[in-house]
Amino acid sequence: MEQVNQQEYVIAVVGAGPRGTSFLERLLAQVQRSSPGQRRPLRVNVFDPAPHGPGKVWHPEQSPLYLMNTPASYPTAAPAGQTQEKLPASSCSLSFMDYCRANALNEDAATYPARAAYGTYLAWLSKEASAHLRGRGVTVDHISAEVTQLSRRSNGYLLTAAGRDYRADAVILALGHLEAEQGSGPSHLAAQAERLGLHYQGPAIPTDVDYERFGAGEKVLVRGMGLNFFDLMIQVTAGRGGRFRHDPEAPPGHRLSYTASGREPQLIAGSRRGTPYRAKTTAPGFVPEGIKLRHLTEEAVQRLVDAHGELDFTEHLWPLIQQDVTTTYAQFGGAGEFDAQSFARPFTERHWSSPEEYQQSMIEWLEHDAATAAAGAGSPEKMAVNALHAARLIIKRLVTERLIRPESRLRDVEGWFEALVEGLTSGPPLQRMEELAALARAGIVEFLGPEPVYGVDSTQRAFIADSAVVQGARYAAEHMIEAMMPPNRITEAISPLVRGLLQQGLAVPAVMEAGGQSHVHKGFEVTEQPHRLLHSDGTSGQIYALGLQLSSAQWGTAIAAEAGGDPQTTARTLDDADAAALAVLQQAGGED
Template identity: 30%
Template sequence: MTPGNRPEIALIGAGPRGVSLLERIVAHAESGEAPRAGLTVHLIDDTQIGAGRIWRTDQPRELCTNTLAHAVTLFTDDSVTMTGPVRTGPTLWEWGMLVAHRSNPTARSRRALETIRADHIAVFDAVPFPRRVADRYRDELREWLPESHPSRALYGEYIAWFLSGVLSRLPDGVDVRTHLGRVVSVDEVDGRQLLTFASGEKLSADAVVAATGWMPRAPTPAEREILEALAADEGLVWVRPDSPADQDLTGVPDGADVIVRGLGMGFFDTMALLTIGRGGAFAPDPDAPGGLRYRPSGREPVLHVTSHRGIPYRAKSLYRGLPPRAEQRHLRSFDTSAARPIDFDARLWPLILKDAFSDYYVTLARVAPDALLAPIEDVLAAIERAPGELDALTAAVAPFVPDPADRLDLATALHPAPSGFGSPEEFDGWVEAFVAADLAEAERGVDSPLKAALWSIASARGPASRIGAFGGFDAESREGGFRLLHSVGATFGSGPPAFRSRQLLALVRAGVVRFIGPAASVRVVDGSFVATSPAVAGSEVRSSVLIDAWMHFHDVAASDDPLVHSLHASGRIRPFRVAARAGGSIVTGGFDVDPSTGIALHPDGSPDRALHIAGIPIDEVMHDAIISPMPGTDPTMLRETDRVARSALEVALAAASAPYSGAHR
């Protein structure tokens, strides 16, 4: 290495993925040459270093994760497919329990400590005790369980603690510098990477990783029409798609009728912010479905809600612990060495359906053995022999299950809403009954055959995503069965905590939430937003307020981010394309990168010299980029951060070893 050339890496984004990249860079550096040569890593974020925008610690406590506390980690373990060294540590639940115990030891916390690995406790003790966290989150930690749904702010504190641990154990020669600001361009100048901030500040590095998380997207044609209507009428209020913590709800008037689009986690966050966030409260009511009633504050609006399906995501099951691992006996038999691209609809979807039927009837045989006329082995054999089609599987098991009420009706589970309703009141009543029935199944936990089948489908997203990563599925599959898997898998497995569904039922009974119907169109007519569902007669709702309770996925070609614009203009990035069965290829919204390194690919397919892209901006390419790392599952994020960190370190070392021009150093 040329004397005086100290390698430098810039990480754009300091949320969970950014700090994981830093940890992996340090881990690789400790086992390589970087500590001897020296290394500087620049950690950059425009919101909060060590939490990022989505998990920042100043957001309302009403916002919670839909992931269980003991199912979240930022530490690697022996399951992770990687080349770097393993660095184990506490899960989010273990960390929270240790915080609570160090602050106020109790019999409960002492019992919990007996279940936490000694090396995890040692990692916790090696980092300064976060007493501020214990004080700020005392009430939340008092009820802390492995199956708790943490507030998003508390998860942000865990990320920040993880970062502080990395910084406290830097090897000699490794330096980390933090920068609070937004990077708007990265240019190659004299062989180095010149980063320009919105403030005008400049920073140079040898390698860059853009781990930016959710990036802004340019308005769609329909959104431009809304913006034009807003410009013409100051009385209209539109809350644009975004993270709930970043959506400005202050313009939503008290008591107003409001149209809300979206019935996933974004909706439940909005629901919480506009009810308990405005002074309302829930109280126990054993006589009410869901066991709660709502005490209004008078400040909450009336939420008229729609989505493509028109019904809320299903509640997470109450397992009184972590969810069971879906067996996926058929899906895991798939030969992953099969030639790409793969026809998902023909090759994988049949296996996923067979797994769902198998898990349903294995659970039914355990909880209600008299429902079957034959041993479960015979039922599973019939499923194995049957074609992997919904009707064929349904027919194959029917002779073994005399009562139709005991059979898996997966067609209805996939598309639960009937074709039409005579009035909004009829539809409201149907949705209320649907949510109540789903909650009853969630309460059964591992004893619900239906939830076992749905969890099997939801769990298939992980292995299917790995098979389909980087063009593993053809374009038709991505628009067909693979898209359906992620759509219904989200409604089955990425829904709200059960307590949110209970709150929803209470709000429906209180008249605070009403349902418009599936696939409602929203247009601006005579100075109002007007929503109408074709499936519900008389469903028209007029309002001066529209809330889009969801987030846009990325689209390289439609980005509204200045960094993406600058990379486009300099010819350093291109969108990812997938092959089609009929020939040719289809453009996706993701950034094209080299699978083994995360290095961005130029329009001609050549790799960039130094620019890497990681995480959510390549979800359409890598898949499974949004899910937080779960311990013991070889999580996608940790596999990615390890390989990208290694590449960034190698690029920086190689660049710093080149003849030194002195430019921008």
């Protein structure tokens, strides 16, 4: 057992990535605004085997080829700009861009920085917040170990990490992505692969994947063309000495050509829609200037709430979103109707007579998407998509405020709208789409076709895949990778900490009642903000949750907050951290 002063109020922070770091900075802000004489002495123990600050995802020593999915002007782990009007700053409240400017780092606000660069900022913020807390008399210890057990005691909680026990009065769970059990489909493929000596890579954080397993010239079947796919793509090409040559005189979509190093594998990629996530527009701003929702307005939503109480997404909200999408499309010069669902699945009801014909269709699609992204506000399609993005922010708030019926949230928001909006608005920067087009033209990347089917052929001793709408498209490979993150579902997490919490009844999965049936949701059942875990007996203690495992209370939990964003929407992660910090500080002062 760790020897501590029993008079101390001990806060255990489990997870030292962006959310745990935001909690430290918010605790500092609360400490700096309070009087030490009003509370017990404070001790903060921060646990994580990964680097403290960046965690595993933002490790500063990862490949510099991995890019963030937002421009440098966007992300922050501390309040900045207008956010400070509602969440007062601490003595180290800097956004990523503030940090870059203060340290003379060459990051342009509009460019997409390396994830390693953002990790350096997070490491600085963690170290700085800890130092400033110590300067205020708070004991802060960083422990490079995984918490494997958490149990309740009469005087608080007991945590076990690396064989040692630690006492705590309050616990902050900032767990981030958790390794998960494989579903029935992937686990079947993995079992067959092991039996036949094939290589199967399940869903994982990119920094956990050994891309060196894919040898030069070897075929790799890829399931998923979201953001993890682009990490794979760049690491096995430019990461192996391949060269992209830039021609500034060429039209968008054709500005890069690729010279192979000879060390690349051949990627054969597929997704249900047949295409990757669409590239983000180069028009500046999280929601570009000129995008204004004229139908899904606050006033319109309030009228609906007054009339119906809880809302049905498809009946009440989607028609307004569609009107805003089509109105924006026309506003920026689009001709005819714009259907977001058809735009997301451009190859529906099409057939191809050969794989070669499909590859050409895909190359043309990639080139066109790159061209529309490069056009910025000159692309009616991309501006219409950004109206959809603006609408998503309102839907996020309505979910948080529980103004959408549970059955509609499950059936509509999470059932189809989430996939639609992710594929259209959460894609990579333009650079990645230009690179993919170049790799497709060079034959390094091929595409399977819509709705691909994957399996294992024991006779060939290979993974196989094909698409019913592409005649003759049947591929075999000795490698297969699921290019996606582990599912964010606590009941599937293999974390001994999470499993122990569920087994002891200190945590329960959220359950939603819909259509007369109970549905187990992905995240923890929690109280209103500050979000404490609800126990199996319906009570709550001093275990707070931040981030991904709040998916029952929020929709689309974010890793980073928007610099200058609204704490109720794009800076919600900071608001949650601030609320938890205030709550534990009040507990340390003896307040209820």
